[in-house]
Amino acid sequence: MALSNKTIQNLAIALTSDVIDDIFMDERWVDLLMEIVPEIVAEHLQTEDTDLVVELSQCIMDNIEMRARKTN
Numbered sequence: 001m002a003l004s005n006k007t008i009q010n011l012a013i014a015l016t017s018d019v020i021d022d023i024f025m026d027e028r029w030v031d032l033l034m035e036i037v038p039e040i041v042a043e044h045l046q047t048e049d050t051d052l053v054v055e056l057s058q059c060i061m062d063n064i065e066m067r068a069r070k071t072n
Helices: 003-025 028-047 048-063
Strands: none
Touching: 028 048
């Protein structure tokens, strides 16, 4: 089934919110954040203080929001 570019764009816009919701409900998303964020925090702070890195990482993960990009 071939769809026009405009139809594909409209479907993508319509599905974006549902996909974002599903990503946040998927434990793999949390696992990914729990793996990546502490590495980045430790690198930026140049520290090996595990307690500090974990605490900051948890706060940062709470601040992360995914939302659809504004479309024209």
